[in-house]
Amino acid sequence: MAHCFSFASFPKLPKTAILFLFVTYFISNTLYAQKAKQDSLEQVLDKRNLSTGERILTLSRLATHHYFNDKREESNKLLDEASQLAEAMEDKQYLARILAIQAMHLCIQGDSTASTMLQSALDNLDENADPGTKGYIWYAKGWMESRNERRTEAVASFIEALRHYDGSSNINDLRVISSIYIELYSIYGHWKDLDNMEKYARLALDNARQSGNPDGLSSALYSLGYTFEDRFRGNNAQEEFRDSAEYYYKQSVSTFLEHEDHMTSRNQLSFNALGLANLYSEFYPLSYNDTAQRYLDIALKEGLKTEHYTVVTGVYGILNEYTQRENRWDDAEHYLNQAVAYQEKNPLPELETKIRLMEALAIVAEKKGDYGAALEYYKQYLTYYQQRFDNGKNGIRKGIGSKI
Template identity: 25%
Template sequence: MKHLVFKKILLLAGIFSGCFAAGAQTLLDSTALDNLSEKDKPALLTQLAERSRINGDYKAGIAKAGKSVALALKFKNYTEATKAYTVKVAIYTTIKEFMLSKKASDTTLSLAQQSRKPIALAYAYYAQALFYNAIDNSEQITRYCQLALKSLGETSDPYLSAKIYYQLYMLNSRRDDVKNVNKYAIAATENALKTTDYNLLSNCYTALSVAADYNYASTKNEALRDSIIYYLNKAQNLYLQYPNYVARKTYAISCINSADYYLRYFSDTDQTAKANAIRYASMANEVMKGAINGEEVRASSLGILSEYAKRDKNFVMAEAYLQEAYSVLINKKVPYYYTLINVVTALSNFYEQRGNYEKALDFQKKATAFNNKYFDEKRTLNAQKLEVQYEAEKKNNEVKLLKQSEQYARQQKYLYIGIAIASILGLIFMFRSYHFRLRYSLQREKQLHLEKQDAELQMKLEKEEQARLKAEQLLLESQQQQLQKEVMASQLQLEHKKEMLFQIKEKLSDNHPLNINKIWNEELLLDNDFEEAKFQIQQVHPEFFSLLNQRAQQKLTPLDLKLCAYLHLKLDTKKIAQLMHVEAKSVRMSRYRIKQKLGLGKDEDLKLFLQDMG
């Protein structure tokens, strides 16, 4: 029975210690609630609920935690509500109400998310770890413990850190992982030492004793063996120093582990070890008398006492201890079948060794019956675990699907936002491009307009230049024509002088008498008239003579042209006769001859014709 008792006590220590407790130690009592406002009551109610849980009064613990939740939610204190629900999770897992435990643990997550505080989320993850510890899901225990530690981050909460590390210690003790058992037991103790929660610290010392036991089993180092009892003594001393703050069950478990230490590691002849083992087992039995849910601890202590009684050949006492253990367990409403099977098996073996086969058979039958009940209980519990695990996985998958859907929706939203942004940027780019094109078009149009204006100005300048050149050309032509007119007029005058001199010469040759004074005076008069005629001739159109030649049907002589010019200038016949030194009759005859050359009719006036031509 020795090995079985020890393994069971380790399990009891794990169940008892793996729950939430208050970090700040004060002497808790219900009367303190009267001195607090409603807003401050939730924290104390949560501590009272945890105190009830530690003492095994689960119904009271759930009721107080419920009150704490109600008041906390009234003032929207989601962090304190999360802590209270964590106590409920711990109680439901202890009494194997897995569905209620799952529901409560999910509520802690919901409240923590509303709180939006890392510490609340850390408690919620710790509650999830408690739930998965109850249904033996090691992977999820590790996951949520790591998430809880991550949520704490730089937040200083040594109490919660100690509880998380203690949970990891328990998980690795079930795996017999010596390295991690030491690692997490040390981490839990280091954090517990920073608190004033002596019940937690006592459990951590017990964890260190278990780690030392693993170390001794693997190395057989005597120093490590002695450290087992060293840490158990430290756990027991805390109860003796702070009896109001360390639970009786915590103290009783450390005592049973001490008794088991002496039972396993010391010889039958070592009286000191025997005395210590009996003393610790008796203290555990005594302290748990009348305690709620203390039957299993008492049965374990009575089993150790029975073992020492058999060693002393005191079979009466050995039987009495086993019978008392059986009585303690069988009177419980829902017996601990695992421990009860160990006890009735020990009784069956005892009576078989004593030759009382009837009783041996009777207890063997009871052991078989309890085994069947234990098997049924385990099967029912496993079915419940599988069911709740299935529901948990189903919900987790639903949550994952929701998260994936949410992530997909978020990605889709981001995609739509990206498309919208891209569209807006595209529109902006198009607008800017259109704006630039429009501005370029306007600038181009303006430039073309300026170029057009420049071209028009250039054309205007060119036209003005051409006009100027034409004007200059016309001026030159006019000047040339004027010169030609002056030359023509001068030629007419010269011809007149030449003709006059020629006539004077002929008269002198013929010895005609001449009146020089008269000729002189006539020439002076003719010169004056000629100057006037000369000016008028200069006004004649430069194309006058060419037009006459073009119109003439017969060639006009210079004398004909001279007469035409005189007629054009509106000189009368007498004046023309004087200028030409001929008779008036000759002038009229010449006019008739010119009219014929020009092809004019009898009714047409030569003088008007010549004037119109000019």
């Protein structure tokens, strides 16, 4: 999945990052801990007569919370403790869950042993396991398959997970169900299937509301916002699509701010705010500039705080677009250079974004009459373009080779 942003006019950057970044926030290096959630989990662990199974589950939830808040050492210690308790139990379903969590963590880190760990989780899952545990293991399987771009297999795994969760009213199960629907939304979004995008976004929203999970609620609202935005992009005559997109994006931001102390991922706020700002810049007149700026300020502040530089790049891209509309070429160049600088800080710089940034800088330089700079930007643009072309050829060759 590409992670780059679009500008409303001049050379457009692809919009797939605002599209799905909220789904992939799990791979961020810096997520800020929300103390209320951590405290509630620690209070459960302090309870007397807590069963071993419940202790294992709580340790795993706290470990996951720490992991996604850049506290991996603490997370690993908690998972090790949970694993030791689980291994001592005759009932291996708890061990299977811990192994699944560890597999997902390894997958995030790019560790090739992740698939082996997941297989161990499946091997420790017997027919008598709790349906919720079975559902979680199959969710983990689909989650990993999706991130390895095995989307058809991932859909099958997610459907199997939902089969095990069928009829559950357990709050923790409902939260996983909501996450599964968001994953399915993302996959169908990749396939440009708007009907299924809306279907799964609404199902995610329903389950997030039932579970009282603000993370899931904010994500589901965002995904509905994008679905309606994409519908409007395909049919500009239907302004109700645009207005629905604005409504759900606003709800996603306000939900985050309302439940700020209980959110797991701080950087989800920057994604949601940027999505709304981009909607204004792409589809609303300049009179909405001040409204867009309000959300750009949120996105920039949170993106810098969490060091999520893809978001910061997108903010400067949209600011550039506004200045270009007003023929403020010096400001446009400044914002594009800021976008380039923060794109380079990204641990995984996006080649497609680099291509579009160089193209935009070349055009701005031409508008300023600086043809020497424009030529240099075009040369860099061609270098990146050739690199993308070569990568594509190599990908085709690998695909052919894998079938021989």
